[in-house]
Amino acid sequence: MSIRIGGPGAEPTLREVLAGADRAQIGVWVCSGSPVVAEICAGSGVDWLLIDAEHAPNGLESILAQLQAVAAYPATPLVRAPVGDTVIIKQLLDLGAKNLLIPMVDSAEQAAGLVAATRYPPAGVRGVGSALARASRWNRIDGYLGGAADLVSLFVQIETVTAVANVAAITAVDGVDGLFIGPSDLAASMGHLGQQDHPDVVAAVEHCIRVVKEAGKPVGVNAFAPATADRYLAAGADFVSVGADVALLARASEGLAARYIAPSEDERSSY
Template sequence: MWVCSGSPLIAELCAGAGFDWTFIDAEHSPNGLESVLAQLQAVRGYPTVPVVRPPVNDTVLIKQFLDLGAQTLIIPMVHSAADAEAAVAAAHYPPRGVRGVGSALARSARWNRIPDYLSRASETVTIIVQIESAEAVANAAQIAAVDGVDGVFIGPSDLAASMGVIGQQDHPDVVAAVDESIRAVKAAGKFVGVNAFGEASARRYMDLGVDFVGVGADVALLARGSEALAAKFVPQDAAQQAGTPASY
């Protein structure tokens, strides 16, 4: 389940819902370092894996999110094996990578209270890269084969946009591209996931053997749920007027 509100309270509420993973998004949501830190702290006591998506595949940002204590990152817009290699390098200390060393200042090391953190940090880090373009689909096998890429997450929305059918995640060409990517990642022996808010699509991908699926988001659930509640009690004309503010 995605957590996009930027609220630690909502993150904690969602973390207790029973999902396997809680996806804290900093790419398309009002999240910065401080709010992601608060949400990581809020969900820590629950049996869900917190997954954080930085806004971009950037060495400095990846270092900062890891230092906050995020252990599983989903890196967006990975189009090639070189992009995937850059993400992996950013997540690991030298000599394997280029992650800057500041463990004495970082929650990830419990401020150096974790013995041998610097030598063991790689054991705690999971890197998932996103395939979400036609170029990435063509390079899926090479991306998945990169050493240090633990899994691949497929984003049909941006994929549809890159294929010229924006907003049509269920377009046959998009579905075929997703299926092609799933097969390529599976053949590489890596975990593969997909975003699918529609139940029929989610179950279809689960039947294909994907390992994880994003099936909903806090803000979407609140939007649709509040609309449904209003529809029961508010005249339709009044509801439409309330939903169209003159300005922001």
């Protein structure tokens, strides 16, 4: 049995989804590590999911299970690696992560190295193990090795003052399919820890959006506050993360507790 690249059942990359979209794509973070929760989110109607291995309890096995769980849904999965390591990138690609987000990218040189990690020699340094990998469907995809680069989309994350200064050069790197801005770490880098909505942080995010858009590449941003998400959408962001599974569960469960459980005397006296 063989499967043709781009044939029936081949899901598009996030690069292709963004290129063909007539509106901004709305996504959610999936941080619980649970394939059940990932599947629930995938069926919610959002456009894309971020399966996070940087700030969530996700390893290769749980990422694989979540990719399998969401494969039947139209939502596009994007996997964030814990770090831009060549070996980790190889492992994520081999298990079938077609869309990668790499955190903390500060320079064009770093971005170029990440591109090389997603390419087989001679174009890059990705180790060859397609016969063992879900990515090639265990060598059932015809011509996988020669066409693998077309099956991968690479997004890099702008999260520091240095990255903002280098955003034009990072954007220009061939093989970087788009950029994603992380306001939380950017705020910390700018001396405004925990203040993602600080005017200086917002201005830096909007600057990056303009630069990337002018270069003709897609740009995304993390914005869980609705007013902030609306602002970045108005500024031209192509894909925006507007929530996270764990945050939704935390706030909803708190709301239930507050609705049905009266505060104790000690709690009332502390107000």
